[in-house]
Amino acid sequence: VDPREALDEIAWLLERERSSRYKAKAFRVASDVVAGMDETRLRDPVLLKNTRGIGDTTYRVIREALEGGVPTYLADLRERAGGIRQSGLRTKLRGDLHSHSDWSDGTTSIDSMAAAARALGHEYLALTDHSPRLRVANGLSAERLTEQLEVVAGLSGDGFRLLSGIEVDILDDGGLDQDEALLDRLDVVVASVHSKLKMDPREMTRRMVAAVSNPRTDVFGHPTGRLVEGSRGTRPGASFDAAAVFAACAEHGVAVEVNSRPERQDPPDELIAIALDAGCLFSIDSDAHAPGQLSLLDHGAVRAEAAGIPPERIVTTWTVDRLLEWTAR
Ligand SMILES: [Zn+2]
């Protein structure tokens, strides 16, 4: 086993199981260190041990890899990942419309996110970092987003498109938290509620209907905002008139997101059923904050398939050309 490949795969699998970001990062750092190291140093146990950026665990992984076996740490992670259910629908998904980089609250560069999406076989990935009001997530000002567009534009090619985008906060009055002219320039706009989830249901309904009726909105992100498990604890989702909100989504051609993160599982099954009845489109997204989390799509696909969402109503089964025609509608 190549030590770098082992370290990279461990980082990927740790991200996928959403363990601490520092843990995954230690393996990414070690992988970079190994890349810049000469063979002599790499193969000398004492020199290796005394290399900055190599800790006890990463040292052991590298040594076991050099000895020719699969490092124990990697074997354990692989075993845990092996239990994840798969679906026929997953093979129809061509891309992902919701992901974050270290420009907001993701853990890695745009470049690593794009490389990981290519490695997964995606035809496209939309980079959708947060908007200014979400300060805790280092949301992008109009200036920073404009700057980001130049970086994004340079990362397409060889059958892969990195799409420009944003996860824009839905403000209390249903407005979108970014300059409208700038939103017009983006390939994909995901609009999500991140604040005042406990708002009165009638006001919340008005707020959501206004946001999905905005012609700039393409995807209605994690509709309820609920958390059902995980390190951030649990919380109930927002209460709103789902039939009214999803009717507005259908009327305006906005896709209802099936957010694949296991701690979200959003929207709940009963809401997916209402959105299906309303005639909505859907988008199965990872909401990845690290490269390994792009593969969380597996979970969303299992849920969408079980809920009986027809693949042709899922925009992420469409070709990139059809997708962009839709977002430009
Ligand atoms: Zn969000």
Ligand SMILES: [Zn+2]
């Ligand atoms: Zn997000």
